[in-house]
Amino acid sequence: MTLRAIKYDNNNLEILDQLLLPAQSKYIQVKGVEDGWKVINKMQVRGAPAIAIVGCLSLAVEVRNEKYDSKKQMRQEIEGKLNYLVSSRPTAVNMKIAAEDLIDFANRLSNDETLDLNAMKSIFLKTIEDMLAKDIADNTAIGDFGAREILKRLTGDGLVRILTHCNTGSLATAGYGTALGVIRTLHSMKRLEHVYCTETRPYNQGARLTAYELVHDKIPATLIVDSMVAAVMKHRNISAVVVGADRVAANGDTANKIGTYQIAVLAKYHGVPFYIAAPFTSIDMSIQSGDHIVIEERPDREMTHVGEHRIAAKGISCWNPAFDVTPAALIAGIITEKGVFRPEQLKEQYLLLNH
Numbered sequence: 001m002t003l004r005a006i007k008y009d010n011n012n013l014e015i016l017d018q019l020l021l022p023a024q025s026k027y028i029q030v031k032g033v034e035d036g037w038k039v040i041n042k043m044q045v046r047g048a049p050a051i052a053i054v055g056c057l058s059l060a061v062e063v064r065n066e067k068y069d070s071k072k073q074m075r076q077e078i079e080g081k082l083n084y085l086v087s088s089r090p091t092a093v094n095m096k097i098a099a100e101d102l103i104d105f106a107n108r109l110s111n112d113e114t115l116d117l118n119a120m121k122s123i124f125l126k127t128i129e130d131m132l133a134k135d136i137a138d139n140t141a142i143g144d145f146g147a148r149e150i151l152k153r154l155t156g157d158g159l160v161r162i163l164t165h166c167n168t169g170s171l172a173t174a175g176y177g178t179a180l181g182v183i184r185t186l187h188s189m190k191r192l193e194h195v196y197c198t199e200t201r202p203y204n205q206g207a208r209l210t211a212y213e214l215v216h217d218k219i220p221a222t223l224i225v226d227s228m229v230a231a232v233m234k235h236r237n238i239s240a241v242v243v244g245a246d247r248v249a250a251n252g253d254t255a256n257k258i259g260t261y262q263i264a265v266l267a268k269y270h271g272v273p274f275y276i277a278a279p280f281t282s283i284d285m286s287i288q289s290g291d292h293i294v295i296e297e298r299p300d301r302e303m304t305h306v307g308e309h310r311i312a313a314k315g316i317s318c319w320n321p322a323f324d325v326t327p328a329a330l331i332a333g334i335i336t337e338k339g340v341f342r343p344e345q346l347k348e349q350y351l352l353l354n355h
């Protein structure tokens with residue numbers, strides 16, 4: 001069983017085709033930005049951090065092989081290709097933030113008269129390649145902060161039961177994961193009794209990907225259908241819900257996989273603390289609330305078919321938003337690599353710590 005969503009060495013980029021999991025573990029090569037856009041848009045690779053990393057590495061593959069006439073030409077091409085990659089999926093903010101940062105960085109390199117074209121290229125490429133290790137470091141920090149936050153609510157050395165939605169593990173990041181990283185850390189501390197993962201219709205990230213990761217790591221877990229969340233909260237003494245994020249707004253409203261919002265409402269009703277686990281690269285301070293987050297709508301076929309098998313009546317109309325927005329009022333804390341913040345603290349702490 002393979003858990004590396006992304007393989008990159010010697011300028012060769014491959015992604016694990018997640019459309020084939022769990023039945024088949026197959027890597028496909030990404031030869032440049034066009035390929036990068038396609039594998040992200042088709043969700044062969046998905047997950048906010050993984051989208052940004054694969055998008056930027058697909059640019060790195062091209063930049064390394066390209067012959068530029070000048071630093072200015074290189075900067076112009078970088079900007080155009082990054083803006084194209086941002087269009088591959090609209091809701092997760094990580095690709096947009098990475099693009100803005102790299103365009104700004106390329107501008108600064110281009111204007112630095114102490115650097116020639118080759119020096120600019122190698123510094124730029126190194127910056128992209130460093131994203132892989134930084135994401136893993138961020139995720140292990142999220143795991144530590146999140147585990148401590150959940151355990152501090154307990155007396156003694158009790159065990160916890162966690163519910164999670166969608167996939168936020170090694171298959172959604174460069175490794176370890178965000179919400180699933182918190183689960184991994186609790187497991188490593190021997191404080192995790194059980195995980196309940198939802199199947200996460202219609203793409204089934206939970207059944208196909210999270211279950212795959214939990215089985216791989218031998219973490220005690222039960223797959224539930226999305227409609228079972230209320231019953232599990234009523235009967236299984238859930239200690240906390242931890243989910244990922246595609247875009248966190250300045251006030252803490254959070255866009256995440258469709259179905260997250262209703263889980264948060266159920267958690268509030270059952271008195272279960274509901275946490276978002278996300279790196280600072282998923283926080284969008286340019287928007288004040290979740291009302292301004294664009295929600296991607298995906299093809300009807302992802303609802304009407306499982307693979308090639310039709311499960312919905314021909315002719316029925318469908319609505320297939322890939323995400324929904326959980327209001328900050330339902331969120332107990334946002335677990336990041338720099339600490340755990342209540343939604344009302346987020347903006348101040350982000351501006352203080354984001355450097």
Ligand SMILES: CSC[C@H]1O[C@H](OP(=O)(O)O)[C@H](O)[C@@H]1O
Binds near residue numbers: 167168173205256
């Ligand atoms: C750490 S992954 C964040 C986020 O991405 C997933 O969406 P998708 O599978 O459509 O890319 C899901 O919403 C995760 O919570």
